[in-house]
Amino acid sequence: MHAESPADAALLAENAVLRTRLEEAEETLQAIRAGAVDALVVETSTGPQIFLLQGLETESNRFRGEILAQITDAVITIDDDQRVTYLNAAAERQYGVTASDALGRHRSEMYQYCWLRPEDEANAMTALRETGCWRGENVHLKRSGEAIHVESSVSRLHAADGDRSGVLAVIRDITERKKAEQGHALLEAQLREAQKLEAIGTLAQGVAHDFNNVLGTIMINAELARRDASANNQALMSLTEIEKASRRARDLVQQILTFSRRQVTSRQVVSIPSIAEECARLLRAGLLGGMRIECYCAADTPSILADSTQLTQVLLNLGANAAQAMEGRPGSVAIRVDGITLDETSARSDPGLRPGRYARIAVSDTGHGMDAATQRRIFEPFFTTRPPGKGTGLGLSVVHGIMQTHGGVIVVRSEPGKGSRFELYFPCVNDVPAAPDTIEAAGPASEGRGRHILYIDDDQPQLFASKRMLERWGYRVSAYFEQREALDAVLSGKLRVDLVVTDFNMPGTSGLEIARAIRDALPDLPVILISGYINDALRTQAAAAGVRKLIAKPQDQEELRDAVQDIFYPPAKTPDRNRP
Amino acid sequence: MRKRIPTADTLAAFEAAAPDRDSARYVLRLYVTGTTRNSERAIVNIRKICEEHLQGRYDLEIVDISQHPMLAEGEQIIAAPTLIKKLPLPLRRFIGDMSRTERILLGLDLRKTTERAASGKTH
Numbered sequence: 001m002h003a004e005s006p007a008d009a010a011l012l013a014e015n016a017v018l019r020t021r022l023e024e025a026e027e028t029l030q031a032i033r034a035g036a037v038d039a040l041v042v043e044t045s046t047g048p049q050i051f052l053l054q055g056l057e058t059e060s061n062r063f064r065g066e067i068l069a070q071i072t073d074a075v076i077t078i079d080d081d082q083r084v085t086y087l088n089a090a091a092e093r094q095y096g097v098t099a100s101d102a103l104g105r106h107r108s109e110m111y112q113y114c115w116l117r118p119e120d121e122a123n124a125m126t127a128l129r130e131t132g133c134w135r136g137e138n139v140h141l142k143r144s145g146e147a148i149h150v151e152s153s154v155s156r157l158h159a160a161d162g163d164r165s166g167v168l169a170v171i172r173d174i175t176e177r178k179k180a181e182q183g184h185a186l187l188e189a190q191l192r193e194a195q196k197l198e199a200i201g202t203l204a205q206g207v208a209h210d211f212n213n214v215l216g217t218i219m220i221n222a223e224l225a226r227r228d229a230s231a232n233n234q235a236l237m238s239l240t241e242i243e244k245a246s247r248r249a250r251d252l253v254q255q256i257l258t259f260s261r262r263q264v265t266s267r268q269v270v271s272i273p274s275i276a277e278e279c280a281r282l283l284r285a286g287l288l289g290g291m292r293i294e295c296y297c298a299a300d301t302p303s304i305l306a307d308s309t310q311l312t313q314v315l316l317n318l319g320a321n322a323a324q325a326m327e328g329r330p331g332s333v334a335i336r337v338d339g340i341t342l343d344e345t346s347a348r349s350d351p352g353l354r355p356g357r358y359a360r361i362a363v364s365d366t367g368h369g370m371d372a373a374t375q376r377r378i379f380e381p382f383f384t385t386r387p388p389g390k391g392t393g394l395g396l397s398v399v400h401g402i403m404q405t406h407g408g409v410i411v412v413r414s415e416p417g418k419g420s421r422f423e424l425y426f427p428c429v430n431d432v433p434a435a436p437d438t439i440e441a442a443g444p445a446s447e448g449r450g451r452h453i454l455y456i457d458d459d460q461p462q463l464f465a466s467k468r469m470l471e472r473w474g475y476r477v478s479a480y481f482e483q484r485e486a487l488d489a490v491l492s493g494k495l496r497v498d499l500v501v502t503d504f505n506m507p508g509t510s511g512l513e514i515a516r517a518i519r520d521a522l523p524d525l526p527v528i529l530i531s532g533y534i535n536d537a538l539r540t541q542a543a544a545a546g547v548r549k550l551i552a553k554p555q556d557q558e559e560l561r562d563a564v565q566d567i568f569y570p571p572a573k574t575p576d577r578n579r580p
Numbered sequence: 581m582r583k584r585i586p587t588a589d590t591l592a593a594f595e596a597a598a599p600d601r602d603s604a605r606y607v608l609r610l611y612v613t614g615t616t617r618n619s620e621r622a623i624v625n626i627r628k629i630c631e632e633h634l635q636g637r638y639d640l641e642i643v644d645i646s647q648h649p650m651l652a653e654g655e656q657i658i659a660a661p662t663l664i665k666k667l668p669l670p671l672r673r674f675i676g677d678m679s680r681t682e683r684i685l686l687g688l689d690l691r692k693t694t695e696r697a698a699s700g701k702t703h
Contacts, residue, residue, distance in 0.1 A: 027674070027676075028658055037676060038613045038618045039613040040659050047653055083627075083628060085620075099615045103624050104624040104631075
């Protein structure tokens with residue numbers, strides 16, 4: 001060891017640095033000569049400038065490079081250690097990586113693959129070994145966790161320079177194509193289902209038509225017999241029962257016709273929330289104890305073009321179906337109404353849906369749910385899971401028919417033991433506000449001119465039939481099963497009506513009691529009483545209770561119409577075109 | 581990490597310094613020009629060297645100076661690809677496609693480590 005002066009040490013250090021720089025310069029020259037350098041960097045007054053040594057690459061190599069950069073399929077080379085040695089721009093996009101990040105890394109850090117069938121892997125390895133190439137489909141799991149369906153063409157590389165040996169993979173993302181194929185298969189299944197329902201509908205319509213003729217004969221003859229037997233009370237009672245049964249049969253026929261979409265409907269711009277809330281109220285009154293009905297309507301629910309009577313029927317049928325699914329056990333039925341905008345992705349949840357804005361009604365229950373086999377058949381007419389005699393199997397068929405005529409879509413989600421959810425999608429009416437009074441929008445032909453009638457009857461089919469009829473004549477109808485609830489609503493002023501029509505014979509509060517309460521609190525509000533059996537005693541009591549009209553039940557359509565018209569347009573006076 | 585500077589060329593001093601070298605963290609920066617042929621190769625080759633000889637104790641940063649030449653400023657880079665060993669000191673530069681593995685291992689002071697590792701493995 002020699003003692004060195006500081007000056008000597010500085011000189012030695014400077015010498016070492018210079019030697020290193022010289023070695024680096026020599027190394028750079030060697031690398032350039034060997035073609036291992038792509039660019040030179042020259043320091044200028046404005047900063048470093050890059051000069052690419054493009055002359056080192058042949059024209060054909062550059063052209064090939066350009067092709068690989070432009071190609072839309074992912075091109076990747078992988079060495080024998082499974083390290084990525086090349087990837088083009090399409091591969092960077094497909095797998096969400098950059099070349100600088102992926103090069104030299106293990107292929108599994110870019111994507112992992114899984115085979116569609118267990119035997120695929122062995123087949124691919126055999127093909128690569130024996131023929132040097134393999135072509136097929138599998139699933140790639142990207143680093144982001146997203147799975148894509150791919151079609152790969154893999155071939156062994158035998159590069160002359162050795163550092164590119166391994167395999168070359170050309171990988172095409174066919175996820176969208178696969179989805180389209182699946183969607184197509186679903187559409188085909190849906191089409192087959194629609195054709196089957198159409199065929200059943202045609203058959204049902206034919207039967208309904210003939211059945212209607214038979215019913216017409218029965219009803220006409222019952223009416224004639226009633227006139228002939230006017231003095232025979234026993235015969236009259238029997239005839240009344242025949243007529244009642246005939247009307248029920250007629251309602252069934254109407255439902256079949258609704259399913260087979262032969263019924264003429266009148267559609268107008270309607271707001272769903274008011275209809276949904278009224279249906280929820282009717283269902284609450286009609287359902288057995290222990291069940292809860294919830295109704296939530298979003299304020300921004302768009303308006304739709306619909307037949308409000310049919311919409312009511314859809315909701316009541318779904319509500320009744322949900323209640324039946326609970327088989328008498330405690331549970332809840334929820335009706336939710338809102339607006340929803342479906343984009344390309346969310347519209348894929350059902351083949352019938354298209355992107356766009358919809359009004360959505362979701363009716364869900366906590367009932368027993370359905371398996372897939374039941375779900376496939378629920379819209380078939382006469383299909384029911386209930387015991388014989390307990391259901392017609394027409395409720396959901398009617399819902400299906402009505403949704404078809406409205407251009408709507410039904411999406412059913414259900415699992416055994418987990419309840420059911422029916423989602424109805426109605427195309428919304430763009431930029432058209434809902435008519436504040438749906439009856440006013442019905443046109444000048446509507447004689448009711450939107451006059452508001454409170455209709456009370458504990459018999460559900462009768463109540464809805466009468467409500468439908470009155471609405472068809474242009475009246476606005478609030479229908480109630482529950483007498484007490486109806487009376488409270490009208491007496492408290494929550495419900496402002498122009499006329500009350502009530503059944504006489506009801507459990508709890510009778511029609512007469514309702515008439516008396518109204519006479520005392522609202523003496524100007526007219527009341528029509530309907531009874532299955534009218535005698536002198538009832539006439540006297542009705543007159544004392546302030547009842548303006550007494551109609552025999554089952555009332556003829558025209559009879560009810562005349563009675564209501566007589567209230568609003570008394571025959572002795574010139575019809576007043578204004579509201580009373 | 582504070583480096584011990586060998587003050588004598590004795591075997592004992594070298595052996596004392598060896599564990600530090602084996603565990604030292606390497607900070608490397610590779611300057612490339614996009615996905616040109618040699619730049620791609622340099623990335624593949626240096627990553628392979630790092631994975632084989634420095635697994636778990638290296639930081640490799642890839643800097644693309646074709647898009648941002650200013651990133652090369654102050655680094656005394658005259659060609660691309662260039663690899664700079666920032667740490668452990670001393671600083672070292674390597675030019676080319678990093679295919680001369682032996683030379684790079686020597687320059688990274690990993691040759692001795694490799695030999696020792698190789699003696700304990702069966703290939």
